[in-house]
Amino acid sequence: MGIKVAVGYDGSDPSKVALHWATEYAVASQAGVRIIHAWIWPLFTHDVAPVKGVADSGLRHAAEAILSEGVELAQEYSHGQEIEPRMIAGLPADVLRQESLDADLLVVGNRGLGGFLGKLAGSVSVDLSGACPCPLVVVRAERGEGKPVVACVDGHLRSSKVLEQSVRVAQTLQTKLRIVHVDPSAPVWKRHTPAQKHGHDVLRNAMLWVQDLAPDMAVTEELLSGHSVATALVEAGADAELLVLGAHRREGHPGTLATVLTHAHGNVMIAR
Template identity: 80%
Template sequence: MKVSVGYDGSDQSKLALSWAAEYALASQAVLRIVHAWIWPMFTHDVGPVKGVADSGLRHAAEAILSEGVEVARGIAPDLEIEPRMVAGLPSDVLRRESLDADLLVVGSRGLGGFLGKLVGSVSVGLAATCPASVVVVRAAREEGKPVIACVDGHLRSSKVLEQAVSAAQTLQTKLRIVHVDPPMPAWGRHSPSQFHGRDVLRNAMLHVQGLDPGLAVSEELLSGHSVSAVLVDAGADAELLVLGARRREGHPGTLASVLTHAHCNVMIAR
């Protein structure tokens, strides 16, 4: 297994790196630390300043990456680490560097300060387009908090459940399955059966029990006019909220809203 994590030295990326290192250690995975080096896109003068030791943009980038490796080593001294410094915009670099990874971990805000405004929302963009599953880290790891799998009854829900089970096993915590029933439609429009939500949850429970019969798992039927608001509330006490990349819970607008407002870490399962 391989876990990739974006690191730029910001507080958000340090939080993401710590979470990724702990997860990689627990899952016996290789940790790839990726620093997207943006300055070669703007200038060729990246080398040291003549007569000034340890200067230049290249040296600064190498120092950031080395710092990331040291942070990871402090968490897990025996962890296998692949440091990577790649020129390019963070979203493009991280997307390419996650092609052979099982999981990509990023901070909730991407690059900070001026560069953050320049490149836009890295985490939201990657959550919508990255080929690998993505975890957007907003909070440090806390023992005892559950993993929450958000299912909608479509085929993509099986991927959500499989990765939620794997995450719960890795984090050694319980799993909660939730489904959000849509509000009642306007008169004359198609309305799903009143038992639809319960059927979705029952099928999800059966799927999870087939994956890991011994896993502690519960189910909850939720409702509300805003799916994203309901999911944000559901994740208030969670370690990880797992969403699909498609369908209602995975709609781009829903993903962006959950990633913006969630208090917990969010996984986009693929």
């Protein structure tokens, strides 16, 4: 299969939700699934072999069991999709970044290992949001019928990627598209006044772009206001299947992405 969906799996409940979402998306897009388990212990100890005289013991065996569990779950969810298991030693964000170089999409849970390992790994989704080689989906919730894909546009060049990938996902999931733009400079009661001309222009151009790309797609637009762009985006994505944001590079504000990923109620996609 030419299309590939990569997904991080560590055995935690959030990673199981992410695996389910990724596999369902792979089925809908006729893609193969690469299940990636980042094995962190070899970074800290060489003692990973089985304990002498104790069957099914040792850190390596535990990691292999986690990956096998992920494969079994993916097989339950899939319809004969190609499944490729990968167990790589390293910190999760580094491993996922490297193993998704040839992927069309990387899917991770909103949080993974807790306690000691979680502190070592840090915030994987926030780390990946700044330097993932392909579009990234951070999953918090299972698929929901009828939920829209919400594309967040800001008038920069990155908005074309947001729209292109939002359309693709909406078509794959057979759902509608909602385009939003946040104007943080004006209060809510001025939302529809001439002072909001720039925001309306951004939305109109985005609508024209989508209509040219996918003439039959059900699409709506909305101009949002608020002092905090991140807060407005979190609220916009509360009832969405996916909230799609652009990857903010040098000219952007990486703090917005981190805030949205931390406080989002639903699933978030970082377009690239």
